[in-house]
Amino acid sequence: MTRDEARNAEHEAAGVALARLRDGAGLRELTCAVQQALGYIPPHVVPLLAATAKVERPEVFELIATNPAFSFTPAGRHRIAICLGRNCTARGAGALAGAARRALSLDFFQTTPDRLMRLEPFYCFGKCAQGPNVRIDSSIHGSMTESRLLNLLDDLRKTA
Template identity: 40%
Template sequence: MANDDAGHQAVIDAALGRLKGEPGPLLLVLHAVQDAIGYIPPAAVPQIAAGLNLSRAEVHGVVTFYHYFKSHPPGRRTVEVCRAEACQAVGAEALAEHARKSLGIDFHGVTSDGALSLEAVYCLGNCACGPSIRLGGKLHGRVTNERFDALTRRPERVK
């Protein structure tokens, strides 16, 4: 994962070079940048704007409109807890409360060791098997408090 300014610039240039010919390319570029860097660094906004012949306001407006795009570095893994109705019907609110307490952070927060981000999500499409979470990209169903702790405390796999 690129983690210095020069590295970021190279990633963004590559994404722009590859995608700017596509129709309506801004979301494609933002996805490519976030996939590579983990978030959209504020310094990337003017670079993307210049590359796509948009205003900085237009790029900033899109980044901030969508819940998925982040402007700050996330934890090494993200845990998303579903808070929508079907999961609420089987105890998602209690699980959300447990997640906050267990990790010691609120939603949108990052644990102090930088290991985990906690995010709310409104439906993972696993509505017959809730409560559901997605942890480091993997979906888990019928998650109890104990299972949440076991999953989030499991050592991270190094990529």
């Protein structure tokens, strides 16, 4: 697929996601729909978002740039979420987050250059008794230690 074909496919998918929403949906709701459909907000889709929401383009750019839930870059193939809820933090989640950031050389809401992993904070998976908890894609891993987390990250790299 050429770059132009990929852009056209993203634009079309964004249009489909926006068409599913009711008339009068707000900018945040529209942006969420595109983020969910594509995994990120391609900058070339901003004019479509602005037109649909009936706002100026700078307003769309500002929303995306100031809200860490939105991203102009594709998310990683694997999403690593570290619970930073009260109980998990009391059980060492802060140290886990630091270890993950050092191991991946990124901060929260960033993706590795190879687009393999994206690191995100999360606030309570509802498994407090097993904390600290880490979710990798859809699997929650409880009683996480720094060494176990680093091993899981290495396993993801090896299977890439």
